[in-house]
Amino acid sequence: MGYQRLTKDRSLGFVELSVAELARQTEDERVPYEGTGKRDVADPIRLGKGQTKGELHYTAEFIPALALQGVSFRSVDNIQRTIDSAKGQTAATNTEKGELDDETPLEEHKTDGVQMSTEELLSKQSGVLVFNIIDGHIAKKARLEILLDDGYWPVFATEKARSTQAHWDQVGEGFIKELDFGRVWLRLNENDEGEKEDIIAEFKLDAKQFLEEALAGPTTFNLSGQDGKNASTIRIQAKYVPVEIKLDPRESINNVGVLHVELVDGREIHGADRSGKSDPFVVFYLNGSKVFKSQTKKKTLTPEWKESFDISIPSRVGADFSLEVFDWNQVEAAKSLGSGQVELSDLVPLEVTVREIALSSEKHGENGIIQIYMVFRPKIIVKSRAKTSTFPSAGHVVGRKGRKVGGHSGRDGDIPEDLPEVSPLAPIAEADPAANGNGAATGRAGSTSGLAVKPPPSPTPGPGILKVTLHWAKVLTGIKEGDVAKLYVILRIEDKSHKSSHVKSNTPEWNESFTFPNTSTEIRTLHVAVMDKKTFAKDPILAEGTIDIWQHIQPLFTPPILSKEITVLLEDNSGTLHLRLEFDPIQNTLAHTTSTAGGSSLTVSKKTPSRSRLGFNNRWREKIITPQ
Incomplete structure (x- = not known):
């Protein structure tokens, strides 16, 4: 897709992936299918009518899930609702009193498979979250979107309700990478699919707590907008299908978070002035972008800064984090005295790491050392899209807490209680x-x-x-x-x-x-x-x-x-x-x-x-x- 600031995003083409080539059937009743291995694919991007433009390079692999009993949802409701659901439409109900019809009990579709207790299910870190979005009282006619973890794109979205008393009966699914660290984010989007989002209400809680509540049966959640406006309720039932998968280090929660850096001091800095001294300051870069600039220390080769800053790290694996020392000049541009790389992938979360970064440059060779302290705090970072709104709406609170009817809401923050709280x-x-x-x-x-x-x-x-x-x-x-x-x-x-x-x-x-x-x-x-x-x-x-x-x-x-x-x-x-x-x-x-x-x-x-x-x-x- 091609992003458009004022109009709908436009299609740049599509590719097709044959799942049958990635999986084969087995004789194991617990795992009826298995993967054929990881494939590196380079598919041409199709424009239609046999035309192509460019290639999409990606990796695909089939990871089997357990054949669990009682995963399907079946609603014994009227025939018309079944037809509407099959067509992907929304059946809106309008009672005389403006309330929802009495809920028809959901009957689980019994099949052969593995039986697991709730405790056993919640002990599995990775799996497929299956949710049945039943109905809701909503402030405005909108679509319900469900996002997981970093919340960049919804994993599922309903059709737009035709009434403020919506009756969806739609089933979707998404993958939970790490249950203890994951989160579920429900939000009501007033705009149609493909248009710029207009979120009127939302709700966020930990994935594990969401499952504990929704596995037992249809559960009601309260959504609200900024300052408590557009209060709405949604009923959802959920299932969880464990998947045995070994996560790539890039996909782990320990790969994403906030890095605290303290610039302590330096020694043996190259003397660039006639007096044999320098006026050093340090600039830090992350993936080519300048993220911090220190104060300038005058006439010294052993500067002491004791300055600190925090920076969001979207991925420690493969991150290009570096520092460069410059000599400040009043008239001409600052001159580089040397630079050094800072490795992040080997940091132990929540522990203080002391690093001495050796400086080197083509002109001065290896000359100088910078000492820094670092602490990495794992945290889910919400990926942001290009800003299309003015400041008043840009201040919208992402992930505002909701409350389960008759229960308690999820806790604040994006990390477990045993980890330190980090402000956004x-x-x-x-x-x-x-x-x-x-x-x-x-x-x-x-x-x-x-x-x-x-x-x-x-x-x-x-x-x-x-x-x-x-x-x-x-x-x-x-x-x-x-x-x-x-x-x-x-x-x-x-x-x-x-x-x-x-x-x-x-x-x-x-x-x-x-x-x-x-x-x-x-x-x-x-x-x-x-x-x-x-x-x-x-x-x-x-x-x-x-x-x-x-x-x-x-x-x-x-x-x-x-x-x-x-x-x-x-x-x-x-x-x-x-x-x-x-x-x-x-x-x-x-x-x-x-x-x-x-x-x-x-x-x-x-x-x-x-x-x-x-x-x-x-x-x-x-x-x-x-x-x-």
């Missing part, structure tokens, strides 16, 4: 120069303490005024080489937005402050977007991301953390943004007491604060505030 954008806390204890960072970000430990739970602060100071942005990969962008930033919390001034620079500095009144624990997310000002065209989004406010601001700690300097790695490694968060609690919400012995304590007042005049009823009147 992996902010990097930096030391606060303030001496009052508000947000002062202690120790090195790459130290062994705290790296494999879950962060303390977020408190429940009362409302107050959040002040955001925008400092600078750098390493914006969306700027074309040779161009100088006119950049500005939009900051948004719910429907309150601020817009910074325009700065014509690829490494802009603003040092502007904005306030968000009536910020409380129910409001967690600060959305940011770096925009490029265009005179005659629509301003494009160069980078965007979200920040969990209460991950950094902790008013109920002793002493309280009411301010924090943070550097945020924006989505898709598209840049970094540095800002400061300051929280001023509303009077009578927090009561402070200061001791003369050094240190402060914090107590919570039971008095309920008065509602701000900028409360919910007045938020819709607020507009984007542009600095004069």
